[in-house]
Each structure stands twice: as structure tokens, then as C-alpha cells.
Amino acid sequence: SARDTTTEPSASASVDESTLVASLPAATSEVDEVTWALVEGEPRSVVPGADYNFVAPNLCDSLLQIQPDFSIEAGIADSAEWTDPVTFVIDLREGVTFWDGTPVTADDVVYSLERHWKDVTDAYYGAFVLVTSMEATSDTQVTVHFTAPDSDFRNAIASGGGAVLSKAYSEEAGDTLGTSAGGLMCAGPYELESWTPGKEIVTVANEDYWGGAPLVKKLTYTFIPDGTTLTNALLEGEVDGAFNVPPASRSAFEGSDTGRLVVGPSTASLSFGPTTDQGAAASPQIRQALSMAIDREQYIQTVLNGLGYVQSTFVAPFSWSGAEAADVYQAGYDALAVPSVDMDAAKKLVEESGIDTSVPLTLAIPAGSKELSQTAAIVQSAAQQIGLTIEIDERQASDFAAIFLDESAREGLDFVATTGYTETPGVLAYPQLFLLPAELGGIFNWSGYSNDAVTAGLQAARTTPDATAAAQAYVDAQEIFAPDMLQITLAGAYHTTFLSNELTGATTSVAAYSSPWALHLGGE
Amino acid sequence: MSVAQLAGGRVPGLARRVAARDPLFLAAAVVTVLIVAMALFGPLLAPYDPNALYVGPLSAPPSLEHPFGTDDLGRDILSRVLAGAASSVVAPVFVVLLSTLLGAALAIASAWFGGAVDAVSSRVIEVIFAIPGLVLAVLAVAMFGKGLVAPIIALSIAYLPIVARLVRTSARSELAQPYMAALRIQGVGSLAICFRHLVPALLPAILAQSTIGFGYAMLDLAAISFLGLGAQPPSSDWGIMIAAGQPALLTGAPEQSMFPALFVVVTVLAVNILGARVTTWAEGAER
Amino acid sequence: MTARVLLPLLRKLGGLVLTLFLSSVVIFSAVLLTPGDPVTALAGGVRPTPEMIAQIRAEHHLDDPVWQQYLHWVASVLSGDLGTSFVYKTDVVDLIAPRIGITFLLVVYTVVLIAIFGVGSGIVAATRGRGTDRAILVATSIGVALPTFVVAILLIWVFGRVLGWFPVYGTGDGFWDNLYHLTLPAISLSVLYIAYLSRITRGAVVAQLHAEHVDTARVRGIPRAQIFRRHVFLNASPVILSVSGATIAGLFAVSAIAEQAFGIGGLGSLLTEAAARKDLPVVQIISLLLVALFVVLNAIADVAIAVIDPDSVKPRRSA
Amino acid sequence: MSENVLELERVSVTSTAGRALVADCTLQVRAGEALGLVGESGSGKTLSTRAVAGLLPEGFTVGGTIRIDGDDISTMAPRRLREVRARRIGMVFQTPRAHLNPLRTIGDFMTEALVAVAGEKPGSAERQAIELLAEVGIPDPARRLRQRPGELSGGLLQRVMIAATLAMDPRILLADEITTALDVTTQEEVMAVIADLRRHRELAMLFITHDLALAGAVCDRVAVMQHGRTIETLRAATMRADATEPYTKRLLSASLPADGVVEPGGAAEPVLAVEGLRKTFQVRAERGFGREEFVAVDEVSFALAAGAALGIVGESGSGKSTTARIICGLETADAGAVTVKGEDWIAPARRAADRRHRARIAQMVFQDPYQSLNRRQTVRQCLAEAVAVHRRSAPQAEIRGRVDELLTMVTLDPALADQRPRSLSGGQRQRVAIARALAAEPEILVLDEAVSALDVTTQVEILTLLDDIRRDTGVALLMISHDLTTVRRLCDHVVVMRSGRIVEQGPIADVLDRPQQDYTRTLLDSIPREGWVPRRRLPARTSALPTVATAPIPRGKK
Numbered sequence A: 001s002a003r004d005t006t007t008e009p010s011a012s013a014s015v016d017e018s019t020l021v022a023s024l025p026a027a028t029s030e031v032d033e034v035t036w037a038l039v040e041g042e043p044r045s046v047v048p049g050a051d052y053n054f055v056a057p058n059l060c061d062s063l064l065q066i067q068p069d070f071s072i073e074a075g076i077a078d079s080a081e082w083t084d085p086v087t088f089v090i091d092l093r094e095g096v097t098f099w100d101g102t103p104v105t106a107d108d109v110v111y112s113l114e115r116h117w118k119d120v121t122d123a124y125y126g127a128f129v130l131v132t133s134m135e136a137t138s139d140t141q142v143t144v145h146f147t148a149p150d151s152d153f154r155n156a157i158a159s160g161g162g163a164v165l166s167k168a169y170s171e172e173a174g175d176t177l178g179t180s181a182g183g184l185m186c187a188g189p190y191e192l193e194s195w196t197p198g199k200e201i202v203t204v205a206n207e208d209y210w211g212g213a214p215l216v217k218k219l220t221y222t223f224i225p226d227g228t229t230l231t232n233a234l235l236e237g238e239v240d241g242a243f244n245v246p247p248a249s250r251s252a253f254e255g256s257d258t259g260r261l262v263v264g265p266s267t268a269s270l271s272f273g274p275t276t277d278q279g280a281a282a283s284p285q286i287r288q289a290l291s292m293a294i295d296r297e298q299y300i301q302t303v304l305n306g307l308g309y310v311q312s313t314f315v316a317p318f319s320w321s322g323a324e325a326a327d328v329y330q331a332g333y334d335a336l337a338v339p340s341v342d343m344d345a346a347k348k349l350v351e352e353s354g355i356d357t358s359v360p361l362t363l364a365i366p367a368g369s370k371e372l373s374q375t376a377a378i379v380q381s382a383a384q385q386i387g388l389t390i391e392i393d394e395r396q397a398s399d400f401a402a403i404f405l406d407e408s409a410r411e412g413l414d415f416v417a418t419t420g421y422t423e424t425p426g427v428l429a430y431p432q433l434f435l436l437p438a439e440l441g442g443i444f445n446w447s448g449y450s451n452d453a454v455t456a457g458l459q460a461a462r463t464t465p466d467a468t469a470a471a472q473a474y475v476d477a478q479e480i481f482a483p484d485m486l487q488i489t490l491a492g493a494y495h496t497t498f499l500s501n502e503l504t505g506a507t508t509s510v511a512a513y514s515s516p517w518a519l520h521l522g523g524e
Numbered sequence B: 001m002s003v004a005q006l007a008g009g010r011v012p013g014l015a016r017r018v019a020a021r022d023p024l025f026l027a028a029a030v031v032t033v034l035i036v037a038m039a040l041f042g043p044l045l046a047p048y049d050p051n052a053l054y055v056g057p058l059s060a061p062p063s064l065e066h067p068f069g070t071d072d073l074g075r076d077i078l079s080r081v082l083a084g085a086a087s088s089v090v091a092p093v094f095v096v097l098l099s100t101l102l103g104a105a106l107a108i109a110s111a112w113f114g115g116a117v118d119a120v121s122s123r124v125i126e127v128i129f130a131i132p133g134l135v136l137a138v139l140a141v142a143m144f145g146k147g148l149v150a151p152i153i154a155l156s157i158a159y160l161p162i163v164a165r166l167v168r169t170s171a172r173s174e175l176a177q178p179y180m181a182a183l184r185i186q187g188v189g190s191l192a193i194c195f196r197h198l199v200p201a202l203l204p205a206i207l208a209q210s211t212i213g214f215g216y217a218m219l220d221l222a223a224i225s226f227l228g229l230g231a232q233p234p235s236s237d238w239g240i241m242i243a244a245g246q247p248a249l250l251t252g253a254p255e256q257s258m259f260p261a262l263f264v265v266v267t268v269l270a271v272n273i274l275g276a277r278v279t280t281w282a283e284g285a286e287r
Numbered sequence C: 001m002t003a004r005v006l007l008p009l010l011r012k013l014g015g016l017v018l019t020l021f022l023s024s025v026v027i028f029s030a031v032l033l034t035p036g037d038p039v040t041a042l043a044g045g046v047r048p049t050p051e052m053i054a055q056i057r058a059e060h061h062l063d064d065p066v067w068q069q070y071l072h073w074v075a076s077v078l079s080g081d082l083g084t085s086f087v088y089k090t091d092v093v094d095l096i097a098p099r100i101g102i103t104f105l106l107v108v109y110t111v112v113l114i115a116i117f118g119v120g121s122g123i124v125a126a127t128r129g130r131g132t133d134r135a136i137l138v139a140t141s142i143g144v145a146l147p148t149f150v151v152a153i154l155l156i157w158v159f160g161r162v163l164g165w166f167p168v169y170g171t172g173d174g175f176w177d178n179l180y181h182l183t184l185p186a187i188s189l190s191v192l193y194i195a196y197l198s199r200i201t202r203g204a205v206v207a208q209l210h211a212e213h214v215d216t217a218r219v220r221g222i223p224r225a226q227i228f229r230r231h232v233f234l235n236a237s238p239v240i241l242s243v244s245g246a247t248i249a250g251l252f253a254v255s256a257i258a259e260q261a262f263g264i265g266g267l268g269s270l271l272t273e274a275a276a277r278k279d280l281p282v283v284q285i286i287s288l289l290l291v292a293l294f295v296v297l298n299a300i301a302d303v304a305i306a307v308i309d310p311d312s313v314k315p316r317r318s319a
Numbered sequence D: 001m002s003e004n005v006l007e008l009e010r011v012s013v014t015s016t017a018g019r020a021l022v023a024d025c026t027l028q029v030r031a032g033e034a035l036g037l038v039g040e041s042g043s044g045k046t047l048s049t050r051a052v053a054g055l056l057p058e059g060f061t062v063g064g065t066i067r068i069d070g071d072d073i074s075t076m077a078p079r080r081l082r083e084v085r086a087r088r089i090g091m092v093f094q095t096p097r098a099h100l101n102p103l104r105t106i107g108d109f110m111t112e113a114l115v116a117v118a119g120e121k122p123g124s125a126e127r128q129a130i131e132l133l134a135e136v137g138i139p140d141p142a143r144r145l146r147q148r149p150g151e152l153s154g155g156l157l158q159r160v161m162i163a164a165t166l167a168m169d170p171r172i173l174l175a176d177e178i179t180t181a182l183d184v185t186t187q188e189e190v191m192a193v194i195a196d197l198r199r200h201r202e203l204a205m206l207f208i209t210h211d212l213a214l215a216g217a218v219c220d221r222v223a224v225m226q227h228g229r230t231i232e233t234l235r236a237a238t239m240r241a242d243a244t245e246p247y248t249k250r251l252l253s254a255s256l257p258a259d260g261v262v263e264p265g266g267a268a269e270p271v272l273a274v275e276g277l278r279k280t281f282q283v284r285a286e287r288g289f290g291r292e293e294f295v296a297v298d299e300v301s302f303a304l305a306a307g308a309a310l311g312i313v314g315e316s317g318s319g320k321s322t323t324a325r326i327i328c329g330l331e332t333a334d335a336g337a338v339t340v341k342g343e344d345w346i347a348p349a350r351r352a353a354d355r356r357h358r359a360r361i362a363q364m365v366f367q368d369p370y371q372s373l374n375r376r377q378t379v380r381q382c383l384a385e386a387v388a389v390h391r392r393s394a395p396q397a398e399i400r401g402r403v404d405e406l407l408t409m410v411t412l413d414p415a416l417a418d419q420r421p422r423s424l425s426g427g428q429r430q431r432v433a434i435a436r437a438l439a440a441e442p443e444i445l446v447l448d449e450a451v452s453a454l455d456v457t458t459q460v461e462i463l464t465l466l467d468d469i470r471r472d473t474g475v476a477l478l479m480i481s482h483d484l485t486t487v488r489r490l491c492d493h494v495v496v497m498r499s500g501r502i503v504e505q506g507p508i509a510d511v512l513d514r515p516q517q518d519y520t521r522t523l524l525d526s527i528p529r530e531g532w533v534p535r536r537r538l539p540a541r542t543s544a545l546p547t548v549a550t551a552p553i554p555r556g557k558k
């Protein structure tokens, strides 16, 4: 075998931004079966909005479709546009059917949207907070009314927020919908065939898909949360592809003869942020000091094996890549200070903050994530150099998830490290969660951050119909909140895909989280 | 003060005799002493701070500055192995101590009192024996969360039957010996019989079992850490280091997991050899 | 078998059933012993809503006295209702059923390896002179010090990566492919036990070789091979069998390590995963299953021993 | 002179380590002749025999010449040697239970050689086996074929062994202490069987024993071995007169002459009285669930006068030890009374003070001196402990003094005081055990087979010592033994037990010289002596499976 196992590992080359691949050339030939590994593990649910995963986007088509480059095109809806600043009209495409052949109706759409609108725990709840009502205005038309203009709504319904489920089936399934027990009924390119808990999810091509049947006839998902095992499986050809493959195996992937590593653009970033409004973590100075103590280039080499870039704030540039006012956003981003190491300044900041440095701080990380465990070690080491003590609390998936849902789970924690991303185009969805007061949707604003200018700026960015003006409002707010480091962003991470040499056509950008990434997958 | 001085300078002569007659034993003893020294003074011996990042290049192969190479965070593997000795060695020692104390006490009580005490304790032992050690550890982790404490307690309980069965059998046969009856007839007190005669008679067997148990405890704890249920990063427990070094193995840097693995194997091997010798001696002492 | 053997054997098996019963109590109590409210434990790490609490309390009969809860649990387990996973929200039986086959195959494969190489090398060590004995002693000394996971990653590296002879992930399709895929996992699981069983076998065979009844057979001119078969190995086999029951039962648990290392979705990996996620219902059922396996395998071993040596079940006087 | 079936000429055996264990064994066994091989323990009898059978441990080397039927075995090819041994030699061992594969049936054992060596068909082999078993007097032979060794008593097993060796119709039987582990009565049965066979089959025999009386009674000639050498060979009938070697003379005189008369001890006031003692054991039922009661001691009553010596005799399992253990509080009786100096001792002492009190009155010496000493204690530690129990706050010097006194009393070299039991000889060990018992200055000394495990010569020494001690200290002896000769030598009264009951008791002369009961007579008749001819008695005596009604046969015991 030509696998390179003998050369010594050395610092990996960084990736040239211009070589990023958002999607591979569309496939031309049919493939009987493809096995895809989910490194994130088994989904809790494949109902869009109930859990993030790479399975749901291929099953449930949305009203609009996000393209690999984060632009938006028509989906189940022919058109979805603002008819006035507070009214949004969705016209459905003719002849779209669910997997069982029943037509997709306006009622189904209303039902699906209401799921997000009415359920606080839903991932897309935030996108619907300005909605006052929605109704089927005809068999093929849905009208949504707003209290204020919402520049982000269209983005949201292009992602899982606009996924359409069969009302009849879903109501029948009740609580079990989207689980291995309840199944699902959608209109996407792949049909859920079977789900063996803990083992695999089998999906088959929807031959009647409105956009044409996919080339892969059977797409099976297996769950391989362990990075080394995944690497083995991929190199071995036991699995045809996977997203978010472990950066640590980069050289093994690059030397592989079974497949190739594709590096694509992403909104993902590795960061850590405060979980408390008390003590050091709640102090912006301490956060700035920590930020200054960490060498980003070295971090990217160590943790991402070069598959990332230095990111200035916690909203990644790719978020606005398809937006109308992209230039404005880019200019605002470019104006931000690029994080750099300055130990002396960091120590000084710690001193100035007046924080009692003898109190150890606790950083939570999820178990089994090599990247975040390395991150924790690096943060710990950096903190030590500026006189802070950080202890690491590694938590199992469910306990870790509880941090985001349950206040009591955050007790005793000061920071939490995560890999964050937004699967929806647009800059607002992500920062809002951290910056706005809790009652306005800042559900992750645990440090009690409150800055009127920022709040106003973000609100304006959302409710200003004019794209450029909205962008400017956001950029102005960003200038204020970026230095406060509500997330200490350590690096932007590229979207990595390992794909068998026989296959092509996959979406290889972060859009895979929100659009049918396997639609064009097939043989070379 | 060196060992030789302590022993009045007789050690070299002794060592030569032992070396000539049983080189394997000598090697095992030396290795064990070294490992114990590592467990006690590991961090002091470490050339670098075991948790300091970037003391060398990332994932570098062994070199003069870093005899065991460096890991994916640029930490010195030798230093980490040395620092990890403490938890890797001490945890199994705890398991052995706990299981031996509990098991021996239970066994001696059941052999001494017989009857209902024996019936109940034998049943308890049987039940514990039926639940595989790893399962017990996993159950404990599921109940009390990860870390070394739950597995240590669980394994101590899991090993209890092995010790208890052995000690019970030995204790029973010892108690059945006519000299025990003779002691009673002489009017020697029960406590004196138990602690002056019974326990010393059982000690060689218990010691032999303990050394063997240590090896198993070390392997099991390392396995539990390997499964991610035991000691947690950034601890440099050998089990974790082996697990953490796996990805590097795929990219051609085997030293990250192989050096700690080597230490686990060598330690267990050395202690097993000692255990075999102790067993032989114990059996010899019986005759 | 005569009643003389059968009845004491039944008594012995009865003891095993009692063990099973008591272990089930222990396993059941795991929930009660878990620090904090059992509801939280049962909810699997999510803060339960009041409705959830009510539902869990009702579903698990948490308001009943403890012994009733236990009876209820046992009754439902016996009736095939193994409860619901708190992570997957599906029936535990649906989680276990598809995985048990591959683990079973892995364990059987491992047992075959252990039987052939463990017993084989033990016999060779006992019968083929000092040199061979020493060589095998050295090999088994190292063998019993080799942790399964170290062997696993060594095998992955050498056979999977460097040589590429064997697959190092997954289970493949179809029986032969399964076996092909399970080869390295089975080897990694078996190394330690091969060494262990080799020593047991060697000890038992040596003990029999020195047994006086073997002298009798020798002086009567019975051919060597026949002496070995009928007097040495047969008599050594109860010792070997008696460690086998517990060993094989243990393998089902230890397979977790190989399953983890080789990405096999079996019972063991489910167990570790469930433990890590505090999915107690799953952990309990698998533990119970493993204990039941232990009991069954030991019962089989006991029966086999009783067939070879009816006196093994004879009531022994306590004096 | 008929030709030699077996001939050993200057045979030597050297161990792996190079130690010469047998230096020169020279003997001839003629066809049909029985040659006795006697000598003290460790003199090399067994090794010489095993050299003939090819059963020496690995690495042992044999020198000299061994001829079977005139053929030198060192010149034979291995295959032929095996064949010769298998067909011409039959070997019977001391412990039949250990020498039969416990996992295979008697039938298997009987037919194995016939099928494997002689190439018989299994069917005909089985028929032959049944005939052979019948020939050695085993009742119901067909059923025995399906039983395993565990289900047969020691006496039966020894016969099975003998029957099996006959299968190949050998020329000579090598019998290594084949009756040592058996009761005197069973011994007589087995010897009778062998005597019959030898008559019918013209079978020669090499009979190894250390019982000169037995050898003299069953053999034609006797070879004496000492330190690995055969020092002389004597005609059995006239050996007392012919013996020239001092060692042989010593051996002959060591056999206890049956004449040591003991005059009845002191006053009639009994120091110990046993009344209607009964002890049952709960044993697990042989078949089925539940338990059965097994009566080990039943209605036992006797009295021991202060300073007197009472013997209890009876076959194995008759309840002798159990009685002694009840008296010493090691076992709790179900019914009856044990009165010691007017105190009721029926319940074992629980409190430490009571135990000490009783310890001052009654002490016990066990059969196996090695096992009854803690092998980790030196002689001095052991004795000091025994002394200290009763002199709790005595200074070290006093205890030392008392220990030295005790050592003198049992005539043990004080130089041995710092040895551990392992490095003492059997006789020395038993002296330590006696000294320990005497530490408490007891009034009653219970001796449970205290000399049975010892060499003949040592036996005499110890018995003499005990007798002296009794005379000096006035301690009353309760002496348990199955050896009537021993009892006669030391005791004034005797109790004969069988199956837990007393058969007969009274002054020694009355009971042993004028036995009233058949059982006592049988016991007396079974003792080998000059002119003794082993006789077969009622088949029921030794053929019933367990010797005592429902007692399960303990595996591997004795």
C-alpha cells in the first residue's frame, strides 16, 4: 500500500483560502450504496430543529435551498419574498409530494413552521419571535405576518427552519416523530427506510424527488464518534465518507489512496466563553487577557493540524459570503483587531481587573473531543502563564449538552469550550444568542452581558429592511462587542470532508448542515 | 542513604548470589524498584514539566532532548510517563489493598465462624464473582461518574472474591490442622490464635495473590482509562496516554502510545514475575 | 447420569440461580444507590420537566416500596420488556438485539483461538521438554502482561496499517467477511487469555503427569498417547473447564475494549457508551445479561465437569 | 533351585541432583517365591522397585543390572521393554485410591491393558475382568465395572488393583506397602487374597513393608535394606535366629514384644468419667436433597482412674477420635455426660478463663506430630506459648526455665530448641508435642494414635517415654489406638469400640487374653505374628461399600 506511515509528522501546511472547495463537481453515474459516517454520533432525532445532524437535511427539504456557497435558491417554495415590511408570502412549487406520494400542501407548511414558532426548545424558535401569525392563504400559498421587519427570516426558512413535514404523518407519530421508533415523512431527496438505534440509519433515494432522483440509491449512516476508529474506517474504505474528520489524521488522509480530504469553507469556530456572571470569567479584561495569552497560529497547527485560520471575532466571514451587503460586513470584519500574543499586556490586564487570581476557574469540555481536550490543555497552559488557574471538567455528551439547557448544570463552571457554527446564512443568528439580554433571545448570555448600543444595533440589523443599512448597523455593533470577547475565538475551522475516490458531488462546505448535501452525490 | 548502606553493605554480595541463581527475579525486582521510585519521585525526575505545552515540536520522534519524543501538544512524553507513574501505579495498589483487606477479613470471618456467617459470605462472594469486574466498574461509573475513584472501588469489590476464595480455603484448611485444635486445648485465647497463628499462616498466600492482583488491577484500570471511563485528561495516566496516542499511531508516531504501553507491560511483567516467585516461596514455606 | 449425580448437580445449579437472583438485586439497586434523585439518573442527564418527572415516577413505580419496584422490574424483564433507554428513547431490547450477534460471534471466535492456542500451548509446555516449556513460559509471562487494548492498537498498526492484511474497522457483511473482520479483534482479546489458559493447562497437565494413577497406567504398558488422552488430559480437563465458564462470561464484558478499538457495534461498545452517558436502563440490562451468561456458562461448565467427574458434585463433608 | 523371575544386581539409583539414593540393591526373586523387602523409612525400598517398573522420576539414573526372567532390561529396545514390563510384572501400590484414575470406571481400568496391550476385544476383556474381580473375592463384580473408584472402599480398591495386575497373567507381583493404609482386619483380608492367588497362579512376589512381623508371616525370604543397600537376606521362618547384621537385630527387637505388663495405677477414684456419650453428625444425604444423621459415637461409657492408663481400640471409623475430641471440648456431644474431677465438661468451654482452667486438667497429643505443631514456630516459641498461657505474668526467665525443664522431661536435646518442626524427625516432633501437652501440668493426657505415624523403633522410644512420664508425674493416660500391641504395652484397662459403640471393656489382661466378643477376637487374630496365616473371613466384613452403615467414604482420606 502507498500509505505513508513512515515519514515523520511535521508542522502541517496551512490552507490557502482560495483553494477551499464548497462543493465537488456534480456526479454523473449512479451508485448503489454509500456509507457515511457521522462523527458526531447518533442523532437524537432527525426532525429539523430538534437536533443538528447531517441526516435531516437529506430527508427534509426546506422551503428554500441553501447552496454550498451559502447563497439561497428556491426549494419546495417557488418563491418566498416580503410583500411588505411585515408580510412574507410563500408560494409552493407545483407537484411536490412527500415520500408516500401525498402532495405537499400549504397546511403542511403552516404545520411545519408552527412547530418552530410554538416550541421554545426548538432550535429555530428565535427565527420566529417576530411572527404574529401565519396562515394558508391558498392550497399552495402561505402568508406570514410579523410585528416588525425581519431580515433574517428568509435565511431561516432556507435552513432546517423551513423544512416541511407531513402534517398527517407527524401528528400521527406524536412524540416519537423523528426517532427510530416514529420515523418521519418529508419531501427530501432521500427517504428514511430504517433506523437501528446505535447502529445505522438507512435512507434510500426518493425517485420522485422534485429536483430529480439522487444518484446514490442507498445512503446508510453509521455512527463513529471515535476519531481514530473513524480514520481507520475511512482509510480502510469501510466507510465512503464523512464530514468533520479528525484534523489529527490529516497526514494519513492526505496520503490515502482510498479517498481524498476536501477542505471547504465553514462558519465553524473553536472558542470558549463564560458560563457565569460571577468572578473572573465574567470580566471582559480577564477574557481579553486569556485571548492575548494564546498563540493562534500555534493553536491552529496543534489542534487543527493547519486546517483552520485565525478568526477575529466569533462570527465567521463565510456567514455573509452569499449576502447582498457582503462588502459592508467584510469591511467591518477587516477593521477588527487580529488577535495576537502579548503576554505582558495580558498580565497587566489581569492585574488591572482586580480579580482574585487564587480562585481556580473551571472550563467544561465535552468528552471524546480530541480538539476540545487539546484546546482545554492549551487554555490551561496559557492561563497559567498569566497567573490564572484553570481546571478542566470533561463531561459526557448528555451532561455537556445540559450546560446549554440547564442552569444547574452550569453550577461550578466558569467557562465552556465549544465548536460553534451557524448552518444558516446571515450574521445575526449566532451572536444574538450571546449578546442580547436573555429575554430578547440571548439564551447563552450567561455572563449577563448587557450593552444598550449593542442590543439596539443588533435589533436594528434585524428589523431594517434595507440590506446595506442593516449590515452597517451590525458592523457598528460588532465594533463594540468584539473586544468584549463573549466568546474567546481561538480559530476558524474549515469544513473537512473525506470522500472515497469513487465519489463526487457532495457539498463540502458548512451548508451540509442545512441543505441536501448528498443530492448530487454519486459516481465520478 | 542507599539501600546498600542500610543493609550494612551486604547487598552487593546478596545481589550477586541472587543474580547468579535467579537473574529473572533480580531483573524483575530492579524494574519494580525503579517503577516504585517513579511512582514516588516521578515528577521530580521528569526533565520537563509534564503538563507544559510546546516544550518541543509537536509529535516529534525520540531525540536526545526528548528521549521518548513529544506528543501532539508538544509535551515531553518521558516526563509525562514519569509523572503518570504515580496514578498508574498507586491506583492498582489501592485496589489490591482494599480488595485484600476486605476479602481476607471476610474470608477469615467466614472460615472462623462457619455456619451462617460462612453461608452468607460465600453467597455474597459468589454474587460478586458473577459480575465481571469491568461490568462492575462500568456500573460504578454509570452511577458515580467518571474518574479513578469509582473504578478503584468497583475493582476492589470485583477482586474481593478472588482473594476471599483463596483465603477462605487456606484458612479453613489451616483451621482444620491439628495444631489449631492443640492451641485451643492449651487454652490459648481466640484472638491470639487468630492473629498469632492463623493470619501469619495465611500471609504468604495473600502476598502472592496480591502481586498477581496488582498486575490485573493495573491492566483493568488502564483499560478503563482507555475506554474513557477512568482517569481523565490532562492526567498523564498511562492508560489515557495510550488512548490519546492512538491517532498519532495512524500518522506514524507510535511513540505516543507505545512508550506508556511499554511501561504498563513491563510493570505488570515485573510484578508478575515477583508474584510467581513469592508464590513459589509461599508454597515452599508450606512444606 | 444417575440420580446420584443429577440431584447434587441440580442443587449446585440451584445455587447458581440464587446467585443470578441476588445479582439482579445488586444491579437493580444501582439506580437506588446512584447519588441524587433516581429520577434525575433515569432521565439520563437532562433536567426533567415536571411532566417528565411524573412520567418517570409512574413508569418506574418509584412511589412503590422498593421491593415492589424490584419485583416489577424483574417481572417486566422476564416478560421481555427490558425498559426504555434514556438516551435513545427506544426499547432496550431494540438496542441489544441487533448487537448481540456480532459480539457473540466475536466471543466464539476468541474462545476458539483461546482453546486452540491456550490449551495447545499449555499441553506442549507440559509435555515437550524443558526448552519448550521455558520458551512458552516466557511467552505466556509476557502474554499475561499485555493489555487487550495495547494488543489491539499494535495489531491495528502492524496488520492494518503497515501490512494491510486485515481490516481494522467494522464487521463487514456476511459470515465469512464477518470472520475476516473479526480476526484482529479476536486476536487482541485472546492474547491475554491464551497466556492465562496456557498456564492453567500446563499446571493441570503437569499435575496429572505426576499423578500416581498415571504411574499405574505406565507400568501396565498403556501406550503414551492413550495415557495422555484418557488419564492425563481427561483428568486435567475439569480444571480447565472450571476456569472457562467465568473466562468466557468475562469475555463478553471485555469485548468492549476490542469493539471500541475496532469500531464494532456490539454489546460491549453499547455497554461502555451507555455507561458513559449514564444510560442506566441499558447498563442494567446488559449487566444482567452478562451475569445471566456467567450463570449459564458456569452451569454448562459444571455439567460438563460432572459428566467427566461425577464426584465433583458429590456432597463434601465439612470436616 | 528354580530360575529367577526377577534379579537385581548391585542396582543403584541416582537422583537428578546426583545424590545416590540407592547404592546397592541386590536380590533375587525365584518363580513362585515371595521375597520380603524390609527396612526403615527412606532406605530405598520404593525406589528400587520403581526402577524395576520404570517409574523413576525424570532425570533419575539407574546403575547395575536388572533382569526380568533372565533378560537384562538395559539391553532391551524401549518397545519391547514396555511389553515385557506390561506382561510379566504386576505392580500394586500403597494407596490404591491415588493409583486409580478417579474419573474412569473400574471396568475401564480393568480392561484398558487387555485392550491396549493384549489386543483383546472389549467384550471379551470385560468378561475376563468380571472373572478376575470374582477371583479376588469382590462380590457383584459386574456392577463394580460401572462404578468409579470413589464409590469403593480402600480394601476393595486394593483388590481391584490386584485383580487388574492379574489380567496380563504376570510372573511377579511388586507389592509396595500395599496394606500400610489398611485396617488390621482389612489387611488380613487382602493378604489372604494374595496368598490364594499365589498358590493358584504360581505367582512370585516382591513384598515391601516395614512391618517385619508381617513380612515374616507372608514371605519365604526377607531382604533387609538400610541406607540404600541390601544388607542381608534371611529365610523368613528362621530370621530371628539367623540375623547377623546389627541393624536387622535392632529392627527385630524394635517390634513390640507382647508382654509388657502394666500394673493397675493408683486409686480407684476416677479423674474422668464418661456416661452414655452420643454424637451424631449431620451429613449430606448420599442421594437426593436433605441431610442424614450419622451416629459416630453411641452410648459410650467408661471411667479413667487418676494416674491410670486406659486404652481405646477399634477399627478405623469406630468413633475413637470423636470420643477423645468430645472429652477435650473440640466437639459437642449430643447426649451423655463427661465428668472430670466432679465438674461437668459435656459442653465445650466458651469463655477463655474456662478454657484455661480445663487446659490445666486435660491435654491432648495428636497422631501427626508435624501437623499438630505450628510449622512457623520454633520449638521454644511453641513451648513458651503453652507455658505462658498458664503463667500469664511470669517473667521471661521463668518461662525459659520451664521450657528447658519440659525439654529435659521428654529427653529432647536443648540444642533443638531453636529448630522448626520441619527440621526435626518424627520422633522428635512427637516429643515436642508431648512436652507442649505437659506444659500445663495436666492430670489427663489424651493420646490419639500418638505413635501410629512413627517408625517402629521410634514408636518404642515414645511409648517408653510416655510410660515413664506417667510413672513420674502421675498423669492419667487415655490412649487411642488401633494397634492392640501398643495398648497392651502401655495400658491397664482397655475399651474396644466398633461402629461407635463399646463392644467390650475391662482390665487389659481380661479383654485381650480372654476376649468375650467375636469382634475383639477378630481384631486380635488379625495381628501378624510368627506363624500367622491370613484368613478370609465373612465376605460382609470388607465388601460392604462403606465400612460403617451410612458413612460416606471420605475421598482421599488415608
Ligand SMILES: Nc1ncnc2c1ncn2[C@@H]1O[C@H](COP(=O)(O)OP(=O)(O)OP(=O)(O)O)[C@@H](O)[C@H]1O
Pocket (backbone or CB within 6 Å): D015, D021, D039, D040, D041, D042, D043, D044, D045, D046, D047, D048, D057, D210
Ligand atoms: N523423587 C525423589 N526425589 C528426590 N529424592 C527422593 C525421591 N523419591 C525418593 N527420594 C529419596 O530416596 C530415598 C529412598 O526413598 P524410598 O522412597 O525408596 O524409601 P522407602 O524405603 O520406600 O521408604 P518408606 O518406607 O518411607 O516408603 C529417601 O531418602 C527419599 O527421600
Ligand SMILES: Nc1ncnc2c1ncn2[C@@H]1O[C@H](COP(=O)(O)OP(=O)(O)OP(=O)(O)O)[C@@H](O)[C@H]1O
Pocket (backbone or CB within 6 Å): C317, C318, C319, D281, D282, D283, D294, D295, D296, D314, D315, D316, D317, D318, D319, D320, D321, D322, D323, D482, D548, D551
Ligand atoms: N465432622 C464430621 N462430620 C461427619 N462425619 C464425621 C465427622 N467426624 C467424624 N466423622 C465420622 O464419624 C466416624 C467416627 O470417626 P472417628 O474419627 O471418631 O473414628 P476413629 O475411630 O478415630 O477412626 P480412625 O482410626 O480412622 O481414626 C467416622 O465414620 C467418620 O467418618
Ligand SMILES: [Mg+2]
Pocket (backbone or CB within 6 Å): D045, D046, D047, D177
Ligand atoms: Mg516406600
Ligand SMILES: [Mg+2]
Pocket (backbone or CB within 6 Å): D320, D321, D322, D448
Ligand atoms: Mg481417629
